Amino acid sequence: MPLIFSLNCWGIHYLSKHCPQRYAMIGDLLCKEQHDIVLLQEVWSEKDFLSLKQKLASTHPHSHYFKSGVIGSGLAIYTKHRIHDTFLYRYSLNGYPYMAHHGDWFGGKAVGLAILNIGSLTANIYVTHLHAEYCRDKDSYLPHRVVQAWELQQFIRHTSAGADLVILGGDLNMHPQDLGNRLLRTSTGLRDSYSETAKFDGCENGMTLIADNPFISQKELGPFEKGIRIDYILFKDSSKAEIYCDFMSTTKGSVPDHPFPYSDHEALTAELRLETRTRTEAENDRKVMSQDALVDIVTEARTEVKVGLHCAERMRYTATRTGVMGLALLFLELAIAAVPWLALGAEQPFPRTSFYMLAALCFAILVTTFLLYIFYTMELKSLQGAEDQMRLAVGSLQERLRGFPLAQPHSSQRRPPEGLEPSAFDPEE
């Protein structure tokens, strides 16, 4: 009976209200409820991810934070089940960098995949957060969001062929019947736990952005006075397992004994029931890959990535230092300009040409170093993300090797092609 939880945490420090207190509340809730799989969005700060990880160490020993974009993807997963593999797909479109007040571009919106075993079943768990809708009537981001939904369904379809169970949780920023939502459900065959659930306890119509939430202004909801449903838990079963949603609930805007809710979004919880189908097919003849060789290679690759990380860090540091120097130069220049202005009556002419040339130079330095800083930050995120995934893979491989003490030695001989070559990172069955 896996219990799935999804919440958009609204974790923008200094901008979101009561951010640290809300994270503490979310941590307490997760410790208490002990969901099998927790899918969080808008965990913009990695520090928050890490402090939650520490808090949930005993209840949810496995976790992953998906890195992407300038700020990050904001996507995180905590689970009771071992994560075997992860993969991140960055949407090719995600708003505009100069719409900084909307901030979506800097967030590097993406879909994260974590592969884990629930009992004997291989589960593909997806978590995502699509571009926000700021104005429904005149939504300039709609093509971007449709492309995101398109890429999301592509990613799920193409990566879930080997899964016995598919679960997608997240903030889709789309109403149930919006184009992107229909596109996603129809093309992947994912079913909506709210529509499927046997019992429901929560907001009217399963809404997740409600007027009763004190963090929500009526203006945000526009014509939908009571609220809208834009967060989802979707699922899909397979020939190996049937899934039913026995119970679903949402939070209802306020939290007992607390002055404010967990977030501006409501949290979703779905209680899924899995029924293993009797397998009529013969299992594929699976073999242990030369996994110890792979451990070595991945470890080597990790080292290489770390070298790149240090490089990028150094470059970003240089950019920062140059930027600071440009700023200092600008202040110096302003100070020099202030001198004749203060020394009234002084007759020497002000060197205008040099002044403007120097100002232009300072400006160019500041713009360039700022752009470079952003770029290196993106690079660092990607490198760190890859490094994380490699570490996870090595851990998973090593664990498997401990379970197969008689694994084949390093070998370059090719095996006769008797069965589907299993991917080395495939979870055990």
Added chain:
Amino acid sequence: MPLIFSLNCWGIHYLSKHCPQRYAMIGDLLCKEQHDIVLLQEVWSEKDFLSLKQKLASTHPHSHYFKSGVIGSGLAIYTKHRIHDTFLYRYSLNGYPYMAHHGDWFGGKAVGLAILNIGSLTANIYVTHLHAEYCRDKDSYLPHRVVQAWELQQFIRHTSAGADLVILGGDLNMHPQDLGNRLLRTSTGLRDSYSETAKFDGCENGMTLIADNPFISQKELGPFEKGIRIDYILFKDSSKAEIYCDFMSTTKGSVPDHPFPYSDHEALTAELRLETRTRTEAENDRKVMSQDALVDIVTEARTEVKVGLHCAERMRYTATRTGVMGLALLFLELAIAAVPWLALGAEQPFPRTSFYMLAALCFAILVTTFLLYIFYTMELKSLQGAEDQMRLAVGSLQERLRGFPLAQPHSSQRRPPEGLEPSAFDPEE
């Protein structure tokens, strides 16, 4: 006996030597040899893709061009077999935008996937081009290339679970035993057609960048005097089919009756032999999805994407126009500045302050519009790519519907979960 062809076309107009002539030669070769699957890299201009498409219309009726990045991914596929579905994964790292003379960043390097049927088998065909190696001893791009190899193997592993046959062709920019190459082969189980082939005819050691090629300077090859092997055709079989490589060949630097070769890289051809295994497993109970509903939704999505396309085009046009105005202003200013300089003896003072202010303004306009132009170009590429894929999917769905005249009518009722819900775009079996 599918015949696979792979070539890095070196298609940089005005920079690559004899570009149009070489494309003509490549077209002639492809028409004559009639390979089943042609995988091309560095087809930087979509015009070249289209003119080849026209030329190959009778021999290779199906094709796809993968769009990405500022310039494009340069990846193209032509095939005799119907392409059912495509998917593009953009590598998260790909060099630096300011290393414009290397140009990789602007190319938006990626891996393209095309799903097609060869006989009764579902084949996942991948084509890719990784970041170039400009200096082997001091390769600042190595971490980037390792991350690309990492993402490539992730992408192949996660997307090929449903495939009976996996083929990867492309310019990996890595020597056979380079880290990224080992990572790729070991983690995916892909086998190298050069190492596996029963018969080989081509350059020594299967080299694809050779000293005998007149477009290659000895400096590029560095310590590898005779050449290096960096282009590959890799494959992997499954429980449904066995693959053998019966014959492999490369071009050898010169082409009979032509003054120069096809490209700076050598072309690869692999003749693969497929042997269908007797299926011991029961086929999954596949059903026709409510595909006509999906056709409608995808068509609607396509319309939305087209709206976005027009928007982006308009915005790019505005940016261009503003940029041209900025340039005109700059010239006007220069002309005004030239007047007192030409009218020697004129006594009126030159308005320095206004001159520098105006120059700074022109400069700011030019920089901003240039950055915007690049950004909108990227946006256009992504939108066009999505639109292409949607069109392809609609075509594929409609074709399937014609084959299933008794397909279910539009229906929102959910089917009982009896079997793996087939993805609606899955190729027929």
